[in-house]
Amino acid sequence: MSRPSPRIEIAHEALKQAILERALQPGTRLPEDEIGAHFSMSRTLVRAVLARLQSEGLVDAQPKRTATVALPTLAEARDVFETRRALEAEVVRLVIKRWKPAFGAELEGLVREEDAARERGEEHVWGRLAGEFHIRLAKLSGNAVIEKYMAELVTRCSLILAVFGRPHQHDGGADEHAHIIAALRSGDADRAVAIMAHHMGAVEARAITGQDEDNRPALGDVLARYAGAITARETAIPLTRKVRGK
Incomplete structure (x- = not known):
């Protein structure tokens, strides 16, 4: 081809x-x-x-x-997050089953890039990198179908944030990602799923809150x-x- x-x-x-x-x-x-x-x-x-x-x-x-x-409409936004929460939980379970020390190093590299973008004041770059963290996590699950759908869900969530969310704000996302990595390293699937669920709840709360300025x-x-x-x-x-x- x-x-x-x-x-x-x-x-x-x-x-x-x-x-x-x-x-x-x-x-x-x-x-x-x-x-x-x-x-x-x-x-x-x-x-x-x-x-x-x-x-x-x-x-x-x-x-x-x-x-x-x-x-996206508000109804579509809620549907997207409902689907994403379910898929993120399965991603965590699959990654723990396949866990290797190299996974942690790879994910921590992305978190460092998030931190660097935030320190430079590049909030939109930071937001894109935050999405890439979840896409990379899905790739580490070893399931190509999940990776494909997660990539689409993450991009849709970015649009939802642009329409309904609070851009240009330090919201602790990179810190939450660090907590997810620590939970994955622990090998405790139930704990890791719970931490991911809390993280996704916080992401949804930030993403569906109000209207952005039309500029x-x-x-x-x-x-x-x-x-x-x-x-x-x-x-x-x-x-x-x-x-x-x-």
């Missing part, structure tokens, strides 16, 4: 990271021509990127309508920032820097 073109990969990663870090707020329009101009891509390739993001629960793309960053930057500015950083890191493909505003 042929691999997606580098342009598609860069566009997908730039948009996904911008959404997860809430640089692109739920409901933001994603015009195909503007995205295509930044990545020198045809509308066909842009649609492939948007379809991929839609399959991950990040984008709402309807026929004959401009795609937007997905905008949306221009799509072109966001794409230039994220795509430029990704391109500098991974490839030398030139990108268009300026796009006429919509």
Whole structure:
């Protein structure tokens, strides 16, 4: 099977990271021509990127309508967290069964990255890394299906936080992750599940609380920032820097 073109990969990663870090707020329009101009891509390739993001629960793309960053309802938010709580408990049980000392070192590395982002004042980066902690934990469960669904649930929770939650706030998430690691090391599945349940309850309380301010930057500015950083890191493909505003 042929691999997606580098342009598609860069566009997908730039948009996904911008959404997860809430640089692109739920409901933001994603015009195909503007995205295509930044990545020198045809509308066909842009649609492939948007379809991929839609399959991950990040984008709402309807026929004959401009795609937007997905905008969850309060009922959907509650359903997502109900499902995630159940899946997180099973992840903990599976990880304990497969536990190796290397797992702890790997997870602690992510917690250090969270702490560093918080100390730099990069709250949105910190939030994305907090989600990655749970995705990595699901990967360590050894169940590829659980890992896939957990990744989708985590991204949906990020959108829920953007709509209903309290962004830009130090909420102790990294400390809670450290407690989860300690519980996993203990090998006590019941205790670890209880700690995870408490953590998820706190996450839900932070995520479903109120309305965020509608202070949306221009799509072109966001794409230039994220795509430029990704391109500098991974490839030398030139990108268009300026796009006429919509």
